[in-house]
Amino acid sequence: MPASSQPTVTASVIRDVTCPFCGLACDDLVVDTTGDRLAVRENGCPIAVPAFAGAPGRGAARVGGREVPLVEAYAEAARLLRAAKRPLFGGLGTDVGGSRAVGRLADRTGAILDHMNSAAVVRNLLVLQDGGWITTTLSEIRNRCDLLVAVGGDILSRFPRFFERTLGAGETLFGARTPVEIVFLGKGPAADVKLPGQVRVIPCDTARLGEALGALRALVAGKPVLAADIAGQPLATWQGLADRLRAAKYGVMPWATADLDVPHADLMVQALADLLRELNRETRFAGLPLGGAEGDVTSDAVHLWQTGYGTRVSLARGVPEQDLHRFATPRLLAEGAVDLLLWISSFNATRVPPRAAIPTIVLGHAAMTLAEPPAVFIPVGTPGVDHAGQYFRTDRVIALPLASLRSSALPSVADALAAIEARLGEAR
Ligand code: SF4
Known part of the structure; x- marks a missing residue:
């Protein structure tokens, strides 16, 4: 559309x-x-x-676990924000309008911003900021890809229609689709899953993917590799894959960074970026980092254009500062470096705030249940269900319009934050 x-x-x-x-x-x-x-x-x-x-949202606003009118919850949230010296805005699961409102309120209150999926996002950012990479879009995969190498996971668990949406169409921009080969490097899909292409799985522990990608880069470059076994597979397997990569006309390597949940995963992403660079000496090969759930790509895109940075940004000193390690929510909470948590999760009721010994304001999915009542709970609508909005796709080339599918009394995150901000100046 x-x-x-x-x-x-x-x-x-x-x-x-x-x-x-x-x-x-x-x-x-x-x-x-x-x-x-x-x-x-x-x-x-x-x-x-x-x-x-999911059930239509009928959650009630609460202050300290007690049901209150929305306006009272807004007023209490504003009071807590006024009193905070170093607030943290976490979660950040919202659409473009909500993310813009987050940035505005953070600027006004000197808050730190950190999306709930940042641990995964940062694995990519460290590489992107350091040396850049070569990536593609869903449309380019659909129209040009002849070899797809999924790195790490099966992709389908997190992006169930990925293969259908990219390789499933019979037509491409250049006529009928020619057969595509799909290689899973790491974990493959379940045996009964049918994919639009010839499938091959090369098993590899996630923790050893860097070793495999490094060896592939050497083999693609024609360098000697002396090891007989690399990441649990014989050298011949890697030589065969390297030859296939070089023979591709338009190869693509997607990966879901959330699947690379091992120490120093950024080094694997670096090895992948280096391999892509090597391949592009002879042919065309691109990566595609897959993300976007809970609006992480949306939040990153909006805060990038608002502050010059994406996630893990502090506005405490009047100018944006990014620190991908220091401004991590778990670390800030463990070190007592923040004195208020504002948590936002409008897409997913299960993404609840971390336990924190500081006042917590939650702008949450109306079906969210919390083990302990936060200082303030404000139920918000889900973009694309309860209200209209915009949402960035994983390849970042387009923000799609989201529709309102039912009438809902729930405020959007943008509306709720605007109502809180409007009360910031009120007398205590
Ligand atoms: S966008 Fe929605 S329909 Fe498409 S794969 Fe993701 S969850 Fe499924």
Whole structure:
């Protein structure tokens, strides 16, 4: 669907709905809005179907666990923010409008910003900021890819329609699709999963991917590699893969950084970026970092244009400062370096704030349940379900429009933050 168009509504069925529940932002869902709950009728997936079917938000605002009118919750949140000397805005699971409001309020209160998925995002950022990389888009994969090497995980667990949306179409910009080879380097999909291409799995422990990628780079460059066994596979396996990589006309290596949850994973991403650079001496090969869940790409994009940085940015000193290690939520909380946590999670009720010994304000999915009542809980609508918005796709080339699929009394994150900000100047 073009970014400027709107979903088509037929009676209670809405077509061309954009899904905000992973970074693919599929824009072809058909959603039935009859009755109490939304139901995905076509083009759903194991993540989207339950997410859209979630109960309509009727959560109540609470202060200290006591139900209060929304305005009272806004006033208490503003009072806590006024009293805070070093607030942390974490979670940050929201759309473009919500992220813009986060940046505005952070600027006004001198807050630190850290998205809930930053631990994974930082593995990529360290490499991107250090030396850059060569990446592609979902559309380029669809139109040009002849060899796809998935690095690390099966991709499908986090992005269920990835192969369908990229390699599943029979037509490309240049005519009918030619067969694509799909190689999983690491963990492959379940045996019964059907993919649009010839599939091969080269098993490899995640912790040894760097070793495999480094050897592949040497082999692609024609350097001698003396080891008989590399990352658990014989040298011949890697030589065969290196030859195949060099023979590709337009190869792509996607990876989900969240799957690389091992120490020093940034070095693996670095090895991958170096391999891509080597391959591009002879052919065309690009990477594709996969992310976007909980609006992490959206938050990063908005704060990049607002502050010059993405995540883990402090506005405490009046100018933006980024520190990818020091401004990590777990570290800030463990060191007692912040005195208030504002946590935002509007897409996912299960992404609750970390336990913190400081006052916590939660702008949460209306179905969120918390072990202990925070100082303030404000239920917010989900973008693309309860209200309209925009959401960045994983490849960052487009922000897709999200539709409002049902009438909801819940405020958006942007509205809730604006209401809190408007009360910042009120007398204590
Ligand atoms: S693959 Fe992702 S964007 Fe597409 S329908 Fe599933 S959850 Fe939504």
